[in-house]
Amino acid sequence: MEFPEEVLAYIFSYLPLWDRYSASLVCKAWSQTMTHPSVWYYTEVRCESGTEAHGLLQFCQLLRLVRHLKISVRHLKEEASRNMAVQVLNHATVRDSCLSALCVSCTGDFPLFYSGEDILRSIEAVLLSEESGLSLREVDFRDMPFTLSDSLIRNVARRSPGLRRLYINNQTLVCNITTHTMREVLTLCPELRVLGVFYASLSETVLGELLHPQRPPFSLLELYCEWSDKYVPTVSDRFWETLRRRHPSLSVDVVLNHTLPVTKFLKILQPGVPVRGLELVTYTYLVKEVAFAADSYSGTLEKLVLQTTSSPELDSALVGVAERCGLLREVHCYCVVSQHVVRAFVTGCPRLWRYTLKTYKEPHPWTCTVLK
Structure with a gap:
C-alpha cells in the first residue's frame, strides 16, 4: 500500500x-x-x-x-x-x-569554567550577519544556562522587530540584562505578546511600554526572581492594576528562587498581579505566603509549586488554597502534608489534573499523581 x-x-x-x-x-x-x-x-x-x-x-x-x-x-x-x-x-x-x-537547550555537565561563549557568540554572529535574512517570531533561551548579554538581546530585538515571544528567564545566578535593554526590546518589538524575563530587568518605566494604546493584547509575563531583586524597587500594586486594566487577558507566572530573601516575597507578590503560576522554590516557612496566594489569586491561580517546611499551619493554609482557588490545575508540594490536604485538593478543585502531595516521605524524586 x-x-x-x-x-x-x-x-x-x-x-x-x-x-x-x-x-x-x-x-x-x-x-x-x-x-x-x-x-x-x-x-x-x-x-x-x-x-x-x-x-x-x-x-x-x-x-x-x-x-x-x-x-x-x-x-x-x-x-x-x-x-x-x-x-x-x-x-x-x-x-x-x-x-x-529558535530554541536552544543545553543540559548535562559543564566543562570547568565553561560560560557558553562559543554558543553565544555564534548566535550573535548569525543575528548580525548580512547574509542571513533572519526575522524571528519566537526566541527561547530558558534552557540555555549561560549569562546573557545586553548586546545579544538587543540584537535579537533589532533583527526581529516582528517578535511575538521572547524567553530570556534562563535561571542563571547572574542577570546582566538591564532595564534599558528591556525597554528597547519592548519599543523595537511592538507585537511582542509573551515575555519571560528576570524581575531585576523590569521596572514600572519598562512595563509602561505595554500601556501604549496601539499595542496588541499582551498575554503572558514570566518572572524569575532571585537574590539581586533585593536591591531593586518593586513594581507597585497600583501599577499592576493599571496594567491589568490595559491588558485584561494578562497572566503572570512567578518563580521565587531560594536565593531571594523571604522578606521580599510579599513585596514582589502584590495583590493586583494576575498570577497564573506561582513557584516558591525555597525551604523556609511559607505559611503567610501560601495564605496570601489563596486570598489574592483565587480567581487566577492555576499552578502552585512549593518547597517548604511541613507544619499544621501549612496544612491549614493549603486547605485554604484548595477551597478558594477553583481554577487550580496543578499543585506540587515538596514536603509532607496531611491526608486532609490531599482530600481538599482532589474534591475541591474540579480542574485539577495532576498533583504532588505526599503524606509520608518517599525516595527522591517524588512522583506526581495524574488524574484521568
Whole structure:
C-alpha cells in the first residue's frame, strides 16, 4: 500500500534526525518525501557525536526549511557536540531560511569554567550577519544556562522587530540584562505578546511600554526572581492594576528562587498581579505566603509549586488554597502534608489534573499523581 506524499511527510515530521536519515535510505520515494517542507516544520536536532551527526551531514542543506528549530546540546563537555550546534545554527539561518522560532537547550555537565561563549557568540554572529535574512517570531533561551548579554538581546530585538515571544528567564545566578535593554526590546518589538524575563530587568518605566494604546493584547509575563531583586524597587500594586486594566487577558507566572530573601516575597507578590503560576522554590516557612496566594489569586491561580517546611499551619493554609482557588490545575508540594490536604485538593478543585502531595516521605524524586 502506497501512502500519499503528504501523509508520509506528516509521519516523517515526528521522527528524530537519525530516524529520518534511516527512513530516507529505504527507497527513492521515501528519500524524495524527506525533502517535503512539512517534514521540517518542527525539528529538534540533538547535538551528539555519533548517529545524529550522520543525520546532520545528510540533511544539513534541508535545515533551511525548518520553521521551528530546537537545538539540544546534551554533552557540553564534548567540543564536537558544541561545534555541531554551531553548524546547525549556520545551516538553518541561510538567506533563504524559513526559520521563525529558535530554541536552544543545553543540559548535562559543564566543562570547568565553561560560560557558553562559543554558543553565544555564534548566535550573535548569525543575528548580525548580512547574509542571513533572519526575522524571528519566537526566541527561547530558558534552557540555555549561560549569562546573557545586553548586546545579544538587543540584537535579537533589532533583527526581529516582528517578535511575538521572547524567553530570556534562563535561571542563571547572574542577570546582566538591564532595564534599558528591556525597554528597547519592548519599543523595537511592538507585537511582542509573551515575555519571560528576570524581575531585576523590569521596572514600572519598562512595563509602561505595554500601556501604549496601539499595542496588541499582551498575554503572558514570566518572572524569575532571585537574590539581586533585593536591591531593586518593586513594581507597585497600583501599577499592576493599571496594567491589568490595559491588558485584561494578562497572566503572570512567578518563580521565587531560594536565593531571594523571604522578606521580599510579599513585596514582589502584590495583590493586583494576575498570577497564573506561582513557584516558591525555597525551604523556609511559607505559611503567610501560601495564605496570601489563596486570598489574592483565587480567581487566577492555576499552578502552585512549593518547597517548604511541613507544619499544621501549612496544612491549614493549603486547605485554604484548595477551597478558594477553583481554577487550580496543578499543585506540587515538596514536603509532607496531611491526608486532609490531599482530600481538599482532589474534591475541591474540579480542574485539577495532576498533583504532588505526599503524606509520608518517599525516595527522591517524588512522583506526581495524574488524574484521568
